[in-house]
Amino acid sequence: MNKYIAKKILCMGLSSLLCSMGAEAQTIMKNNVSVSNLAVSRTENKLFISIDIDVSATGIKNNRELILTPSLTGIGDSLMLPQVMIAGRNRYYHHLRNRLSPDAIFLYQYGGIKLIEYRHVIPYESWMDNAVLNISKEICGCCSTMLSKEDALLIRLDLGPKISVPKVFVPQFVYIQPEPRPKINAVKGSAYIDFPVNRTELYAEYRRNPEELMKIRATIDSIKNDADIRILSVSIKGYASPEGSYANNARLAKGRTETLRQYVQELYDFPDTLLT
Template structure:
């Protein structure tokens, strides 16, 4: 198709809004300098290739019975595509063609030399992959009457280097649900009690330090105006030596004593503090033995994991492996006599975006995913601050599906495809997560997998899935 008239020129102008283009040199002489090609440009847009050049024939001498034919073509080693030709004719040849309508080929555009100085050549052809590394050439012929060819010139104009169209993703971020912010601070204290007794002596051995650990944890929450303690739990453990029944009495009594001590310090409502106890901390003993270099480590572990009664199990270890038992009694058993505590508290909701931004940098543990997302919406998409917000969100909520999904999108936008893959493993199976996995597959050039997943998400109503499918179809042309 020859693009000469204004209507088609407007179409060509829209095609110029392409992703890929190659421009020629400033001016290229033809026919010993009588003709100059200027403003040469070849570009691709989707499935079309646009070719544009200005053919300056102001210096061309054409006698009345002669004509010059410019026949552009795209050529590669295995393909050739002839483009519409341009004929510059002298007076007699011009009228001869008008009377006889015998242009060769039919798409040739004819000009009378005295009426034209610059031919604005514009044409659009269907794009094919081989054109990426083709050449734009022109065969220029000078003909006389009786179709006699007097001279010819085959001239290369431009070597094309059109890269294949790249996949341009559209990332979809998910807004987390607004939920109450319930956090927990946990710790372990090793309170020393007199042998076989349950009362606490505050100044006994390590007790000043260990009791202060509990109080400091509670104070860290209690003294923060943004938080409210909603529960406090204490669980006491004893070590396996001596009869199980006695250890049960000690674990229960010592836990109750510790609860009463805390209650005296703060006067909490009775409903806030809960207690539990474990007569013998066999799980803690198992972990310690697993990480030890005991000579009979595996045999002792087998006994610990057996279904024997606690007293029989402890006696068997003591009798069978006395040296190892002695080491455990001295180095491990004291650590099994501990009290685990947890302070559960609620953080108030934040609505001021600037306050949320400050907390993201200083106390992100106070924020919910929803609050971080609200702040991100006020940041420039793709900025360092924006990306960092989603990075912090997934660090604070490492197992949350939405946090991992949004972090995967950030990683992909920065080229971190391996990181995105790890995040997507924990992003669940929502339509948005499947869409993100399709995006990752497309960025990895696995277009077949990407197409299947985008088709699935399109059926589930994802708004951008159809656009992504069209991109993949264009890339695979």
């Protein structure tokens, strides 16, 4: 294999790697040159640059050549890296005859390679910490006449020493809602409602009834107005005085209790199933 065609391959162990950066695949130069597996890393005194360059869609004619030039630009300094040339058939053999320097440029014939594995190592300098890695593309014709040129940004480096900031523990408060555990309580109250003799009609203003009916309302309201309590049932039990026959007293007790049930139901709009 001709030494001008051979590509450089870098194989070394990085035992003292300090910082590294990478970037995702991107298409540059009007969609006919793309780069992937871009990585920049450094040790104390070396900077490593790794780029995979896809040139399969460049379409270089016989008398033309494409030159790719990576470069680093920082504050007050810059560095041009070795170039990559993809040449058409005529230009390729022209460069072979004129012995193009393999240290300054990597030469490839168009059609002979699709993916160029660009690997380069340079001495590390402090200005490179925040430098910009660019790449330019030149299309040249016969006699190396430049026909077009484009520039593209590949990555902004951030390889300087990192300041270690102590982590501050910030607790996260999480509210755990307890599972609902319903508790059933019974509330009792008593009232003495006056009815006319031998009658079952309820008169709210009769004798002490206003005060006694207020006791019933106070008992129910103490539960109904509590948002955390739900009324499950209301039970009403009624009695009648012992005078007269048992049958008549049973009729009065049942009738008067039913009358009070209807009064409470209408007062609170309770469903029928709630009151017994």
